[in-house]
Amino acid sequence: MSQRILVVAPSWIGDMVMAQSLLIDLRARRPEAVIDVLAPPVTASLASRMPEVDGVVESVLRHGEFAWRKRRAEAARVKTGGYDQAIVLQRSAKAALVPWLAGIPQRTGVLGEMRYGLINDVRTIDTARYPLKAEHYALLGLAAEDDALAPITAPRLTVDTDNQSVLTARFDLDLSRPIVGFAPGAAYGPAKAWPAAHFAELAARLDDQGWACWIFGSAADRGLADAMKTAAPRHGVDLVEHTRLTDVVDLAALTTHFVGNDTGIMHLASAAAPSVIGLYGSTDPDYAPPLAPRAQRLWRGMDCSPCRERHCPFGHQACLSDLSVDDVLLACTRPGTSAIKALHGAHGYN
Incomplete structure (x- = not known):
């Protein structure tokens, strides 16, 4: 069965664009995987222009909003996707809550705001070796933390x-x-x-x-x-x-x-x-x-x-x-x- 991956995308436009380097690398490494993106409406439209993405789950949560009931409802919706892994790009604890509540087994990301337990596949970023923000996102898609990252592919959105x-x-x-x-x-x-x-x-x-x-x-x-x-x-x-x-x-x-x-x-x-x-x-x-x-x-x-x-x-x-x-x-x-x-x-x- 194909692995199912949910990428929890950033709320900021520029960050969402740079995250495409991760998606391109993921698709190259795991061509049979299902790769979906969880994103707020403002950046969800951009995911639709990324050919590496299979599906977009539009978040109802506003940037910075805690909204516990909304998060539980969103987690229930995400759980129906049967995801094996969530890759959480933001550093906040709030961003990691939905994958945790949804019971996604592997939750990958940096530790960020003391996210012990919420993130159970904790990665560290060697910023001296990888100075670019787009590289930091792409590193989260590696199978293991000590894997080397090849030169990233720059984002390129589909033009209609x-x-x-x-x-x-x-x-x-x-x-x-x-x-x-x-x-x-x-x-x-x-x-x-x-x-x-x-x-x-x-x-x-x-x-x-x-x-x-x-x-x-x-x-x-x-x-x-x-x-x-x-x-x-x-x-x-x-x-x-x-x-x-x-x-x-x-x-x-x-x-x-x-x-x-x-x-x-x-x-x-x-x-x-x-x-x-x-x-x-x-x-x-x-x-x-x-x-x-x-x-x-x-x-x-x-x-x-x-x-x-x-x-x-x-x-x-x-x-x-x-x-x-x-x-x-x-x-x-x-x-x-x-x-x-x-x-x-x-x-x-x-």
Whole structure:
């Protein structure tokens, strides 16, 4: 009988994308296994774009919610799947409760928040040997902790070309010119955000050179989008609040480059776009880089970064405010050139 595996997926968009490296490796190692994903609605839609996944169990639990009765009901639903193993990607005790309540025999994960008993196949992560967050997820899929992990396969979501055509027509998108997709938001906090004025200036300069500027985001990014669209009156396209996550995947695949802060949308675009430019300040570009076929990481590498804080502890946010528009423009027009002062790393460019 085929082994049945349930992957308890993250709630954050970028983490869900990086988790695909685990799913790809699992499918290669256990081709006959049934691999299902338990995920909240926001990331469940992305699992449907991962060909390695057999089924998606949509969680009714909100991020951070304890809700004991809901968890017991969800565990009863999961139990009907007859799973042999659960791989729990989050580190919280709450995330491990449903597999434990469902009686799944093997529950794999890191110890995290003192999850003795909840996780009975405890793994440790050698972060010096495996620095990437995507590798940390993939390590949980190994048969044993001391197995070596081969180089991971970068996430690559399935693009729905029919939906792509529908979106192109709906938004009257011009595909005849080079296109830069933008993810200017930073839901985690302002310490992750390149300044709004910088994004607007970059959009203006690209617009002057005939580049299309497609702006993605949520309602929280409305002000950013308005400023960028005003700055790029000829070729700016405001897509904020008009696209689902799967729409972002399909449209990112049409871009020349995708520029974004270290956020979920930037990582989502990395799984579909041909080229991604990630802007880093308070976070580590070597831990969660864009995993696109071609990618550039721009980072000033100040002594105080990565601080991983939501707000700059010093109040100046120089790690991002001093990341110049000239550098990001060069990354778009002359990718990988040594003239980019803040270029921390690049791959895939000739």
